[in-house]
Ligand SMILES: CC(C)[C@H](C(=O)O)[C@@H](O)C(=O)O
């Protein structure tokens with residue numbers, strides 16, 4: 023019995039295609055070692071290039087392919103100099119999140135080598151937490167509103183729905199259970215000031231009752247950002263509103279080497295998109311020096327999510343290979359002060375992987 | 380000709396009175412050295428204690444005193460275990476900001492000793508920027524909304540007004556001019572997604588035209604939080620929306636020793652409140668170990684703001700004294716791993732000050 027996983031590959035813009043190529047290469051290399059598993063990898067058009075070609079950054083055929091896939095691998099989308107007439111950037115990943123109801127933005131943060139962190143006193147694996155960002159509402163709820171630059175004011179709404187808060191809190195508690203570390207979930211809110219956050223906290227507390235084995239905790243978002251730089255090892259799983267999650271996940275990535283090191287998954291009930299936290303980095307696109315690690319780790323998250331014994335084994339192997347490779351601090355791309363090219367670093371992961379599988 | 384400055388002192392809750400006492404003491408000690416300047420210091424009731432006594436955390440008499448004062452020195456307000464019936468904390472500082480239209484939250488961030496920062500590679504004065512937080516609207520605009528916990532959703536509004544954005548941007552540019560360092564103002568926004576931020580950016584750009592000697596810059600809030608931990612020396616003056624400013628200013632304080640080191644000023648057209656960035660810290664209240672530095676530096680900001688040659692001289696003297704004292708890393712309270720008490724540290728500042736004045 024062969025299980026074929028339908029994986030949509032969206033390279034996107036800037037360095038997006040360069041890094042997705044590396045992930046695709048590693049998936050193809052792993053395939054023969056996995057018994058009973060095949061990857062049906064299909065590239066689709068998306069992003070700024072597609073917007074300029076067809077006027078639609080997320081063509082319906084691409085969306086349909088994503089909707090009916092087992093998982094989507096996404097590189098990066100958007101370019102600072104190409105915008106919609108309303109001034110906002112082209113970010114079809116936001117449309118995917120909303121249309122596929124990818125409510126859970128999972129952003130694992132892990133330190134692979136002490137030289138990667140700007141913080142004093144932290145070594146390998148001593149920073150290790152996951153941030154879960156609600157990704158369908160919150161302050162991003164207002165993202166379709168168009169600015170009237172001549173008006174006297176501009177307003178956006180921050181929306182927390184019961185359904186939205188509940189499902190993302192459950193996801194966070196499930197994750198804490200699965201991680202089996204501190205078994206703690208920290209809700210990052212601003213319940214001392216905002217009613218939407220009092221509401222969020224109320225739902226979080228209700229969900230927490232179903233997880234007696236997990237310790238729930240409340241941290242104000244301002245305090246959380248301070249703790250992150252002073253005691254990042256105090257966190258296990260954090261869950262928060264969309265905008266707070268956007269801010270805190272970049273900050274968190276900064277603690278372990280920057281956006282090039284930070285994978286992410288946008289998870290829904292029956293769809294999931296895996297993409298590095300970094301953007302399209304047009305300044306280095308085409309030079310072959312983009313950091314492939316965030317993308318490769320995103321592919322590992324995908325393998326974990328696909329929920330098959332063999333993909334789970336592959337996920338662990340891929341993470342282990344990355345961890346081994348990165349334990350040598352000269353295995354770095356220029357964004358991290360290293361000298362390796364995108365393919366050289368992937369080569370290193372690839373050889374390590376062969377030995378593990 | 381004697382100029383008497385009317386200063387309202389609001390000790391507030393927890394460690395608030397302990398730290399304001401230190402600032403008041405230093406002001407009294409400086410007074411005889413300042414020619415033609417007197418301080419009329421008057422304490423007023425405010426905060427949780429007052430809420431429990433009279434049901435009003437900000438009595439009208441206190442508000443009137445603040446309104447008609449030259450400046451307000453505030454300790455800390457609120458206690459986590461005492462809340463309004465709607466679940467929110469007692470935070471009359473927010474009422475003061477709104478009612479006195481204290482639109483500019485000025486939060487200077489400066490590193491006094493390398494041992495105070497969790498970041499590698501930064502020494503004395505190598506982190507030195509100011510964050511200007513809009514403090515009357517933004518996402519805090521919705522703070523009076525009451526949560527309906529049985530509803531299907533909860534919504535808060537983020538509001539940017541033309542007047543509000545313009546005045547806070549001007550304040551930031553004026554500050555950059557006065558600081559005379561990199562002469563740069565970074566607007567921290569999310570204009571790639573939110574219309575209110577497209578609007579804010581538009582107004583920022585208009586204001587920037589009046590300051591040809593200052594370099595304006597746009598940084599997305601997520602990227603800004605990453606830059607703060609990876610390249611904090613890239614910033615000079617930052618200006619941002621209320622909620623973003625709340626998050627980023629705590630993060631920034633974390634880079635230089637924590638909330639006990641971070642002074643702040645809430646500035647309006649004709650009123651101003653000076654208070655440490657820290658809260659009431661009930662866990663250490665009454666033990667005499669609260670860090671007085673943030674409060675003392677807030678008093679220095681007040682002296683600077685009072686706009687008199689002699690108070691300016693006093694401001695510089697006070698800052699210099701603090702800087703001198705802190706250049707010895709054993710001059711620290713327990714929150715920073717030190718052994719000094721609140722009064723011991725203030726004593727050190729006081730002796731240093733005598734020599735300077
Ligand atoms: C590109 C941008 C719209 C996006 C976001 O803000 O969600 C990005 O910052 C992210 O974190 O995925």
Ligand SMILES: CC(C)[C@H](C(=O)O)[C@@H](O)C(=O)O
Nearest residue numbers: 214215244457470473625656
């Ligand atoms: C106490 C709280 C309401 C306040 C705020 O969020 O404004 C505080 O965090 C601050 O930064 O002054």
